[in-house]
Amino acid sequence: MTLAPGKKKEKLDRLAELSAVRDDEQGVSLWREAxxxxxxxxxxxxxxxxxxxxxxxxxxxxxxxxYDPVDQSGIREGVIKPGSIPGSSGEHWLGYDHQGRDEFSRLIVGARQTLxxxxxxxxxxxxIGVLIGGVAGAAAGLGGRxxxxxxxSLMRIVDMLxxxxxxxxxxxxAALLGPSLVTVMIAVGMVSVPIFARLLRGSMIAQANRDYVLAASSLGVGxxxxxMNHIIPNSLAPVIVQATLTLATAIIEVAALSFLGLGNPDSTQPEWGLMLADAQVYLDVRPGLAIYPAVGIIVTALGFTLLGEAMREALDPKLRR
Structure with missing residues (x-):
């Protein structure tokens, strides 16, 4: 039995609607979805x-x-006295520090140093972590004996760290290399090396068992x-998320090393951790000298943490809603 031309066209249009994929149902890449x-x-x-x-x-x-963050105008003008450090005013929004320098200017300039x-x-x-983890992951996932x-061998070194x-x-x-700004960078960087190495290695081993790796191997790809072309690029998402979270930890650890006297030995250069260390002696006179850099460190670390955790959830397929 043949259908009438009108009904046949109507049936074809209905089948086309059922088989069509809507725009909001089309597949998207991992990063676009994230x-x-x-x-x-x-x-x-x-x-x-x-x-x-x-x-x-x-x-x-x-x-x-x-104001110039190293200008000791407060001492020159005689407003800094023993047991008295002026607070906020119309000219100096956060007052002076213990050496007569404008606290607001030092706080702003110190943000650049911290960043x-x-x-x-x-x-x-x-x-360094990606280099170690990439070599270890490739060797474990694709290598033989x-x-x-x-x-x-590489993972035992990472385990020791x-x-x-x-x-x-x-x-x-930092103690071995001596106090300096470069020392702080190297010391804090070394702390995160085993984290990145372990994370990338585990991600690469998981990717090495995927079907596309088997297909590439069966086609004779080395x-x-x-x-280099498939496993590592598909394994970098958790590493990028961890880098965002590590930035928050790095800022805190940099401030901790400066607080312990292992950072920049030049105290005239503003840096939040060093400013916090210098303010400890004057807590009973001007507690704001410790509060301002501490709040800066906390809020900045909180921003990196919130964004990093949100990225981790967005890139995790198990947490998709």
Whole structure:
């Protein structure tokens, strides 16, 4: 029995509607889906807003500060006296510090120092950790007996670093190299090396068991090419998330090393951890000298943590709602 031309066209149109894929049902990439979920996450929005403000203050702020952060105008004008440090005023919004310098200007300029040290130390740990973890993961996932030997050797080194508490490891490295800004970057970077190495290795081993690796191997693609072109790029998502979280930890650890006297020996250069250390003697006179840099450290670390946790949830397929 043949259908009438009109009914046949209607049936074909209905089948076309049923088989068509709507725009909101089309497949999207992992990163596009993650960005879409981040835009709906309040924690991600708050964290990103904090970081944007922090970066703007660190980059642009030093050019707009009202006073030279190393100028001891308070001592020169005689307003700093034993047991008395002037607080906020119309000219000096956060008052003076113990050496007669404008506290607001030092706080703004110190944000740049904190940002640079935190980013550089994280990049040091990320670079070395990705190198170790990438070699170990490729050797474990695609290598034979020699691959397992290389993986085992590298992971024992990483395990030794992981066995030490992070702050103790940073203090040990800083004490060996001597107090300086470069020392702080290296010390904090070394703390995060085993974290990145372990994370990338585990992610690469998981990716090595995927079907696309088997398909590439069956087509005759070499192990090195598979690892570099396919496994490593698909394994970097958790590492990038961890780098965001590590930035928060790096800022706190940089401040801790400066607080312990292992940071920049030049106390005239503003840095939040050093400012916090200098303010301990004057807590009973001007507690604000410790509160201002402490709040800066806490809020900045909170911003990186909120954004990092939101990215982790957005990239985790198990947590998709």
């Amino acid at each position: 960005m879409r979920r981040l835009r709906r996450n309040p924690s991600a929005i708050i964290g990103a807003a904090i970081l944007v403000i922090f970066v703007l203050v660190a980059v642009v702020g030093p050019f707009l500060v009202p 640079i040290v935190g980013i550089v130390s994280t990049l040091i740990g990320l670079t 020699w691959g397992r030997l290389v993986d085992s 992981l066995s030490l508490p992070s702050l103790l490891l940073a203090v040990s490295v 192990n090195t090419k598979i690892a």
